[in-house]
Amino acid sequence: MPELPEVEVVRRGLADHVQGRRVVRVDVFHPRSVRRHVAGDLDFAGRLVGHTVGGVRRRGKYLWLELDDAAPGSDALLGHLGMSGQLLLQDESAPDPVHLRVRVVFADGGPELRFVDQRTFGGLSVDELVGADAADSGETVPRAVAHIARDPLDPAFDVEATVSAMRRKRTGLKRALLDQTLVSGIGNIYADEALWRARLHGARPTAGLTRAAARRVLAAAAEVMTEALGQGGTSFDTLYVNVNGQSGYFDRSLAVYGQADRPCPRCGTAVLRESFMNRSSYFCPSCQPRPRRPHP
Numbered sequence: 001m002p003e004l005p006e007v008e009v010v011r012r013g014l015a016d017h018v019q020g021r022r023v024v025r026v027d028v029f030h031p032r033s034v035r036r037h038v039a040g041d042l043d044f045a046g047r048l049v050g051h052t053v054g055g056v057r058r059r060g061k062y063l064w065l066e067l068d069d070a071a072p073g074s075d076a077l078l079g080h081l082g083m084s085g086q087l088l089l090q091d092e093s094a095p096d097p098v099h100l101r102v103r104v105v106f107a108d109g110g111p112e113l114r115f116v117d118q119r120t121f122g123g124l125s126v127d128e129l130v131g132a133d134a135a136d137s138g139e140t141v142p143r144a145v146a147h148i149a150r151d152p153l154d155p156a157f158d159v160e161a162t163v164s165a166m167r168r169k170r171t172g173l174k175r176a177l178l179d180q181t182l183v184s185g186i187g188n189i190y191a192d193e194a195l196w197r198a199r200l201h202g203a204r205p206t207a208g209l210t211r212a213a214a215r216r217v218l219a220a221a222a223e224v225m226t227e228a229l230g231q232g233g234t235s236f237d238t239l240y241v242n243v244n245g246q247s248g249y250f251d252r253s254l255a256v257y258g259q260a261d262r263p264c265p266r267c268g269t270a271v272l273r274e275s276f277m278n279r280s281s282y283f284c285p286s287c288q289p290r291p292r293r294p295h296p
Contacts, residue, residue, distance in 0.1 A: 002081045003061060004151055004185030005225050006233035010087055011063045013243030015056040017089050018065065018106075018113060022052045025105040033101035033117055036144070037125035047075055047126040048104065059154075060184025062145045070129060070140050078127045078142045079115070085122025088114045089243045151185035152222035163214040166206050173209065174202030174281065177221065186221050189234055192257045192282050194221035201288045202281055227253065256282040
């Protein structure tokens with residue numbers, strides 16, 4: 001699933017090419033792709049037509065296009081890429097992709113915005129903007145993502161508050177990193193990479209974590225995602241691409257994720273793979289010793 005760097009790459013591409021453009025037509029080819037818009041596909045299309053795209057924003061793995069402005073009560077086109085979603089900018093003359101689900105056409109006749117999703121786990125909806133937090137900062141987010149925490153690359157990310165919240169949790173450290181209500185944007189790949197950089201095992205109980213260790217793993221997460229962002233994100237197959245259909249290449253720099261049985265870049269010990277929440281965890285047993293009393 002695309003994580004923060006991959007979604008940010010897409011956000012930047014959209015910001016460069018759709019801001020200031022007015023929507024004149026929306027075609028929905030698969031109702032599942034707008035299933036989160038409970039009023040249905042006709043209402044979804046109707047609430048986009050005639051509006052001009054303002055800012056293109058992101059929180060964690062969600063991104064949205066503000067419609068006209070960012071004032072509370074205004075609408076936004078909210079998207080989540082799921083496992084295989086792609087937001088592509090393609091000329092009207094370009095053939096429709098095989099798994100085209102939604103098309104957005106603009107008044108200027110320029111490139112269309114096409115939502116392509118092979119597995120249809122992702123989706124689009126139109127949602128109302130609300131205040132981002134209780135601090136009355138003036139920032140707005142779609143109502144559906146108001147519960148999502150800020151991410152380590154957000155300028156307003158509060159490290160100390162997040163450290164305190166992590167240490168109050170009675171869970172394992174990797175589970176805490178994947179909890180989008182605690183800290184957003186970190187998925188399985190970057191959690192494993194951050195834990196390796198911080199020399200911490202994912203089963204470490206958060207309740208017994210020192211503040212220094214919690215800060216260290218959050219800093220490692222920010223570091224690795226910043227590096228991935230500079231390389232266009234991580235792509236293991238053709239399902240994750242930017243708005244121009246190009247893949248990222250940070251997978252060449254991964255230290256442990258997907259590297260089972262290969263030597264740890266730091267100490268040379270063979271990387272281990274374990275099952276974790278219907279997925280996999282990768283770690284170095286030497287650099288990241290298993291806790292004596294892991295969280296059950």
